[in-house]
Amino acid sequence: MTILITGGAGYIGSHCCVTFLEAGHDVVVLDNFSNSSPESLKRITAITGKEVAHEKGDIRDRATLERVLRTYNCTGVIHFAGLKAVGESTEVPLSYYANNITGTLELLAAMGACNVRQLIFSSSATVYGEPKFLPLTEDHPLSATNPYGRTKLMIEEILGDVSASHPSWRFGILRYFNPVGAHKSGLIGEDPQGVPNNLMPFVSQVASGRRDKLSVFGNDYDTRDGTGVRDYIHVVDLVEGHLRAYEALASLTDTDNSFTVNLGTGTGYSVLEMVKAFERASNQAIPYTIAPRRPGDVAEVYADTNKAADKLKWTADRGLEDMCSDTWNWACKNPKGYDGSSE
Template sequence: MTVLITGGAGYIGSHCCVTFLEAGLDVVVLDSLVNSREESLKRVAAITGKSVSFEQGDIRDRSRIEQILKAYGVTSVVHFAGLKAVGESVARPLDYYETNFVGTHALLRAMEACGVHKLIFSSSATVYGEPKFLPLTEEHPTGPVNPYGRSKLMVEEMLRDVAASDPKWRFAILRYFNPVGAHDSGLIGENPLGVPNNLMPFITQVADGRRERLSVFGNDYDTKDGSGVRDYIHVVDLAEGHLKAYESLHALKSDKNCLTVNLGTGTGYSVLEMVRAFERASNRTIPYEIAPRRAGDVAECYADTRQAESALGWQAQKDLAAMCHDTWTWVCKNPRGYEEEGSSS
């Protein structure tokens, strides 16, 4: 059974490659390398002892996708490829709609042409927008507040429409919360190119001296310590959730061919709790300053995980200490990410 992983050289994609290869599946990766490095796939091979087939290409190129699906005898697709920076999506909305929505449309057309009808889609908790209640269930109203979130929701709606049109399609829509951590080998991890978009890379860059201090945006939220609360999930747990979704797609009956599932821990941690946990893991002090709230940020956001437990038989296993420890191991072994192979500190 060969699985095409689009965006497979990226942060979550590379960890998913490890999980699928270790489960005995064959993997081919399609990646444009716009926001990733092929080196990650060499590290995947080193971890698993198995080769990873790699094809460089763009998710919007339907003929290229068809060529890959046919050449490798692909039977299922895990779809990570896309743009993912919230702030950038506000500045460049057309790029986000073209890559995330139009790109997925091209992928589905190629799959249809090649008789491939199983797909796991990388969605996001940003589709919920401002929480009306917590924890967030899959039935929570959607209302994304930026082009990135809206592009994800548009893809979700397209998949549900396609699933309703023909029972041979099988979709799993996985709404991620906040992926952090790295493989415990320290060989693969988050490798942001340019200014990071997420909290953890900022914390690590302060810990290793690349940044003077962390900006904490707001300390007057109605939370345990005034800073924003989010649901952080270890990337290895997240990858395991994709494998469980893959297994579920092959077991689904025709009257239930589209699953929508949150992937989170169900526990919220504040920014300041994350800082303290990382200080313990790294034995470093993380200087920070309080900055004004950012427009669009919510006070709290965390998942209801019961659907993932009942539909997929999946539950996050790794705690906050493991998330921070594995992140620090990755940073210490790779101070310049994939740009400097085999480095250590």
């Protein structure tokens, strides 16, 4: 009884592997390493003391998916694989639709062929579009302001249709906010290839001297300091939410065979507040300049977390200090990411 983790060598996927292995589950990773490193799998073993079964492959390859599901006798899937940057999605939308939607369709088809019908899907708060009210509850109207968000919303709709097609399917849709931080050990963390698309890895690279300064995209939003406000959640809290969600699949019924919950903290921090917090954690100055807003960005986003607490018996425990200090610990121990050996 093994759980397939697609994209399991990536940032969130690697932390998920650690949490599931430590909880006693067997996992197998499928990853094409387009934005991840095989080194993360070695680090997972170093943390857990358990070898990580893994296969190199693309989720758009149905034959590979079916082979992996059957070979490892998989009973469920946690689906992280896909492209994930809002800004990049506006530049190469076709890549996002091909990877995220086609990949999920092939995964679902392979699961159906192998009679594997339990899935936790990595969705996103971007499916809420421009917030009509805050905090965001799961019944907030859905829309998307960028191709990345639209792929997540389309996949949610696909999962809804599949769950309605046969009662044996079990789906948990997790809409999460802005994952940051790293494992306490400093062995695994966020290691984007090329220029980071997310705030925290960029800030840490500025603090460590890899980059000269941070670009803050917009300072004229209707927020307390003019910069965008987001709900940042520690990645370890996030993957613990995935564990609770996977366990919750067992309580679903043929007439109630899916759920959708937010994974966030319920607290929003602005870009400049994050910069100041990271300066305190790292004892380094973070130079920044103001740049134009990015297409598709919204002013303020943070979660209502009541449903996760009720449905999953889960709340985020780690605060902003842990998010920043754990990120800095990872950056200091891995100044060149996985490509440079741990120092």
